[in-house]
Amino acid sequence: MLVKYSEELIEEVRSRNDIVDVIAGYITLKKSGTSYKAKCPFHTEKTPSFSVSPDKQIFHCFGCGVGGNVITFIMKIENLNFVDALKLLADRVGMILPEKDQDIDKKKYRKRKIQYNIHIDAARYFYRNLKNSEVALRYLKERKITFETIVKFGLGYATNHWDGLYKYLLSKNYSKEDIAQSGLIIFKQNQSEKYYDRFRGRLIFPVFDLSNRVIAFGGRILDNQMQPKYLNSPETLIFSKGYHLYGLNHAKNNMKNRQIIIVEGYMDVISLYQYGIQNVVASLGTALTKEQARLLSRYAEEVLIAYDGDEAGQKATLRALDILFSAGCKAKVIRIPNQMDPDEYIRKYKQEGFIYLINQALSFIEYKVMLARSKYSIDTIEGKINFTKEVAQILKNIKSEIEIDAYIKKISRETGIDEAAIKSEVYHNKKSKIETSKNIIGNNRNTIQYKKDKSFVKNSVEKKSAIILAEENLIYMISQDFRLFQIFKQNMKWEDFTDDFHRKIAKIIFEKMENKEYVIPAELLDIFKTEEAGEKIASIFSKELNKEFMEKDIMEYINTIQVYTLQNKIDQLNQNLKKMSKKENPEAINKVYIEIVKLKKKLEELKGN
Numbered sequence: 228m229l230v231k232y233s234e235e236l237i238e239e240v241r242s243r244n245d246i247v248d249v250i251a252g253y254i255t256l257k258k259s260g261t262s263y264k265a266k267c268p269f270h271t272e273k274t275p276s277f278s279v280s281p282d283k284q285i286f287h288c289f290g291c292g293v294g295g296n297v298i299t300f301i302m303k304i305e306n307l308n309f310v311d312a313l314k315l316l317a318d319r320v321g322m323i324l325p326e327k328d329q330d331i332d333k334k335k336y337r338k339r340k341i342q343y344n345i346h347i348d349a350a351r352y353f354y355r356n357l358k359n360s361e362v363a364l365r366y367l368k369e370r371k372i373t374f375e376t377i378v379k380f381g382l383g384y385a386t387n388h389w390d391g392l393y394k395y396l397l398s399k400n401y402s403k404e405d406i407a408q409s410g411l412i413i414f415k416q417n418q419s420e421k422y423y424d425r426f427r428g429r430l431i432f433p434v435f436d437l438s439n440r441v442i443a444f445g446g447r448i449l450d451n452q453m454q455p456k457y458l459n460s461p462e463t464l465i466f467s468k469g470y471h472l473y474g475l476n477h478a479k480n481n482m483k484n485r486q487i488i489i490v491e492g493y494m495d496v497i498s499l500y501q502y503g504i505q506n507v508v509a510s511l512g513t514a515l516t517k518e519q520a521r522l523l524s525r526y527a528e529e530v531l532i533a534y535d536g537d538e539a540g541q542k543a544t545l546r547a548l549d550i551l552f553s554a555g556c557k558a559k560v561i562r563i564p565n566q567m568d569p570d571e572y573i574r575k576y577k578q579e580g581f582i583y584l585i586n587q588a589l590s591f592i593e594y595k596v597m598l599a600r601s602k603y604s605i606d607t608i609e610g611k612i613n614f615t616k617e618v619a620q621i622l623k624n625i626k627s628e629i630e631i632d633a634y635i636k637k638i639s640r641e642t643g644i645d646e647a648a649i650k651s652e653v654y655h656n657k658k659s660k661i662e663t664s665k666n667i668i669g670n671n672r673n674t675i676q677y678k679k680d681k682s683f684v685k686n687s688v689e690k691k692s693a694i695i696l697a698e699e700n701l702i703y704m705i706s707q708d709f710r711l712f713q714i715f716k717q718n719m720k721w722e723d724f725t726d727d728f729h730r731k732i733a734k735i736i737f738e739k740m741e742n743k744e745y746v747i748p749a750e751l752l753d754i755f756k757t758e759e760a761g762e763k764i765a766s767i768f769s770k771e772l773n774k775e776f777m778e779k780d781i782m783e784y785i786n787t788i789q790v791y792t793l794q795n796k797i798d799q800l801n802q803n804l805k806k807m808s809k810k811e812n813p814e815a816i817n818k819v820y821i822e823i824v825k826l827k828k829k830l831e832e833l834k835g836n
């Protein structure tokens with residue numbers, strides 16, 4: 228028996244399925260003015276005459292005359308009857324259609340409708356409060372949030388009153404039962420009935436669904452003494468946790484390169500949006516869920532994770548990467564330097580700064596390698612061995628030998644660890660893999676080095692890379708002789724050292740030498756208190772370099788660092804260039820290209836030295 232659904236329910240299903248979004252799942256739509264054009268899927272044609280209007284939520288073909296709304300489209304393209312098409316669309320947005328008794332769904336629909344109304348009234352109430360709240364406006368002003376942005380995101384403020392919203396909603400003639408169901412008021416039914424507003428003394432962020440209806444709220448404290456920092460609406464008739472993404476209602480209209488950026492906080496979304504990065508969403512106080520990942524995959528081909536740089540953020544990033552991959556999404560990680568969050572970063576470095584970070588986004592593998600690198604101190608032998616082992620574990624999961632090889636080369640270049648050593652670890656205990664790939668690497672002279680004993684790794688990582696050696700020697704030289712220091716200063720700055728630890732030492736040496744003071748290694752040991760630093764300093768300053776040759780050698784070492792740095796810069800620009808060519812921005816591409824040519828010329832000059 229065919230179930231009859233109420234008009235309200237049908238309308239609900241239709242309005243929650245954006246027609247552009249649904250049709251884009253079947254055919255490629257191209258934006259053309261206010262509508263989208265495509266080749267008609269219902270008749271054969273060479274030039275597109277099939278049109279979809281997001282404003283009117285209808286489609287129409289000027290060629291064969293077919294047309295209708297999103298339900299009609301699904302019926303035609305999937306060859307389904309009305310009820311089955313409706314079920315498919317309901318399923319698509321996580322709605323469950325009742326099997327029978329349309330009275331129940333009618334009642335439920337009315338209940339939901341009331342909740343939407345309560346939420347829009349509450350949003351208006353919070354917004355009015357904000358306009359009258361000095362403290363909330365000051366908070367937003369300090370964060371450089373403009374009035375335009377406040378309106379765009381419908382920001383509001385919940386005062387410290389216990390029952391301000393409750394009284395307001397009562398004055399709007401909502402029943403106590405409906406108000407309680409909104410989750411915005413908390414009822415305590417003990418001896419006497421008690422009630423209070425869930426959100427008090429908080430900046431309010433309304434959460435919108437894809438049809439731009441308010442379905443929930445998030446609240447952030449203004450006074451850092453209060454707890455918790457963030458508070459969100461509970462599950463209600465109109466809000467299921469883990470099914471929505473904050474900001475997606477805006478982001479879906481501002482897609483760039485089919486990418487969406489996911490951040491942790493409301494303020495991150497709002498700030499990025501205001502500074503022109505508008506394809507951004509937040510996962511609403513929960514860790515990213517499967518449903519949210521699926522939602523993202525509908526709009527984006529690639530998701531860029533830009534969580535905070537702290538440890539919790541790293542864990543959340545790894546989890547999100549897994550979830551996105553299992554949802555079939557490509558994902559990358561945007562790293563925000565100095566433990567900043569996206570909000571802080573974009574306020575400081577603006578849109579250009581953030582676009583730079585987007586272009587530097589790391590793949591899953593690159594991100595894991597980066598984490599491993601920060602875990603171990605690769606300046607020590609032990610650190611190098613452990614790092615190499617962990618990297619090998621990561622690389623083992625890659626199927627393509629060519630890809631593995633590319634990563635090994637890159638890691639070797641960046642860390643100074645011998646390529647063969649990493650290879651040996653990757654293929655270690657993986658005999659079968661080596662055998663099956665013999666035709667690829669069998670002729671390679673390096674094959675002979677794939678020994679399985681661990682001492683091999685140790686030996687090769689012990690050989691310091693030329694760059695590390697050059698830096699150590701330079702540190703030694705400039706701390707010994709004012710003349711050498713002057714030569715160095717004419718060619719380089721202390722910031723030019725590529726190794727973090729070397730840079731720290733060099734900075735101290737610079738300060739001392741500028742004051743005409745010699746550096747006493749023991750003093751350095753006092754400054755860097757760890758055992759590891761002590762060992763390194765000791766090893767650098769125990770060098771016995773021949774004074775006669777130092778003046779000649781210093782230029783060679785400086786040259787080594789300059790060549791290395793320049794090569795890195797060129798590699799980076801080349802990578803950027805690859806990413807840019809997709810965007811078809813000839814002017815920007817040309818600029819980078821000219822820069823590369825310039826740097827390459829400089830590199831040739833340096834190498835000629």
Ligand SMILES: [Zn+2]
Pocket residue numbers: 267268269270277288289290291292293
């Ligand atoms: Zn047609």
